[in-house]
Amino acid sequence: MDINIEDVGKGKKVSLSGEIDMHTSPELRKALLKLTKEKISPIIIDLKNVSYMDSSAIATFVEALKSMMSYKGSMRLCNLSPRVQEIFAFAKLDRVFTICKDIEDALSR
Amino acid sequence: MDINIEDVGKGKKVSLSGEIDMHTSPELRKALLKLTKEKISPIIIDLKNVSYMDSSAIATFVEALKSMMSYKGSMRLCNLSPRVQEIFAFAKLDRVFTICKDIEDALSR
Amino acid sequence: MKKPLMHKAAITISSHPMYLSIVRVFLEKLLKLMDLPTYMVEDLKSAVDEACSNVIKYAYKNDYERTIKVSFECTSDKVEVVIEDRGEKPADTEFQGRDLRDLKPGGLGMHFIRKAFDEIRFRRIRGINKLTLMRRL
């Protein structure tokens, strides 16, 4: 997994690529919790190049989302592949997260 | 492995893709020996999309080449990846086979 | 070359999370040889990955130097995967995931396993935990 973080407006865009699993999700957790500690908002997560995601990835997003709730921050996920979309839907999280088509859509919310 | 055969001039172009190993080389052998039986020449082998090749692939090319010698046919290999090129060189076959840069080069020999 | 009527293979890895990707690629390649549809390959891959992650977390309590064996058998009517470890005996073998209405991290793995497989059987035999997962085709 690779993590790339860029400024977008007042917030940050976090672009992820590769496989997010029990091995790699601790690094994602560290990166996201660093942003939420700084009360960054919005955090836009670009999942375009994510080829695999397991329950530890989902747990990491849930944890970051919860920590953003404390400062009313907004997390937006975008560019979900059909499989990743299906995983969020299966976990009944597709309504909990703000899921956007692409970066433009995420920026305009 | 996939095999695709097309007419080029008086000869045939055989485009290969995927992995050629002990499992798939019998199919390649069948295809090539069918062409050599019909005394097709030249036979241009396009290796562009070959991602892996083992000794059974090499053995198959050597067998076809030998059977073409009986009718003075010409076999030309083209679009070798660096790894495939290295395999032919290692087997000391890079001078035995006519190795061409690309299809144009192979057609002009 | 005639295809075999039954596919059988196994992989043994250390209990380090870095090897999970090898289990996944192994399973993916194997299932593709058998011409299973992509959605099923993805579901089975996720489920086996979750089951192995759970072995690392619960049976081995994150000791990354133990061993996990994943055996695989597939016939025309079913896929069976057996996951073995020599870790701790589970306190409870119900392995309940969390209620999905409850928003918290974790508790999803078993849901992925139940989604992909029709039968889940846990046994402990002579110090070996054996999780047998079966999917009808």
Added chain:
Amino acid sequence: MKKPLMHKAAITISSHPMYLSIVRVFLEKLLKLMDLPTYMVEDLKSAVDEACSNVIKYAYKNDYERTIKVSFECTSDKVEVVIEDRGEKPADTEFQGRDLRDLKPGGLGMHFIRKAFDEIRFRRIRGINKLTLMRRL
């Protein structure tokens, strides 16, 4: 997450040539986790593939329903691969390839194996053929 000091893994497949691609992808993934250079990964992959093909051809005489085990161990100074089968005892364990000046099909596999590995050791123990391949790093 700390990387392990020693990598250990194994794969067991049927002796059907269709599984060779699984051995290759397994080895490739494993060697890449260890940051070995691509040319070495390619050489080791070719060599192990040739050794398994030889087991199918010679030890099992193209019986595709037997079993091959490939075990793998890697430390900072070497890669060791052990290939085991329960097939026939080889008549001669020199395993000579052909003279490369001699243009004929076959006889290349052992050259690939010797190119990739520094030491090749064959033993037969209680009906099991064990080919140990070692590459210094």
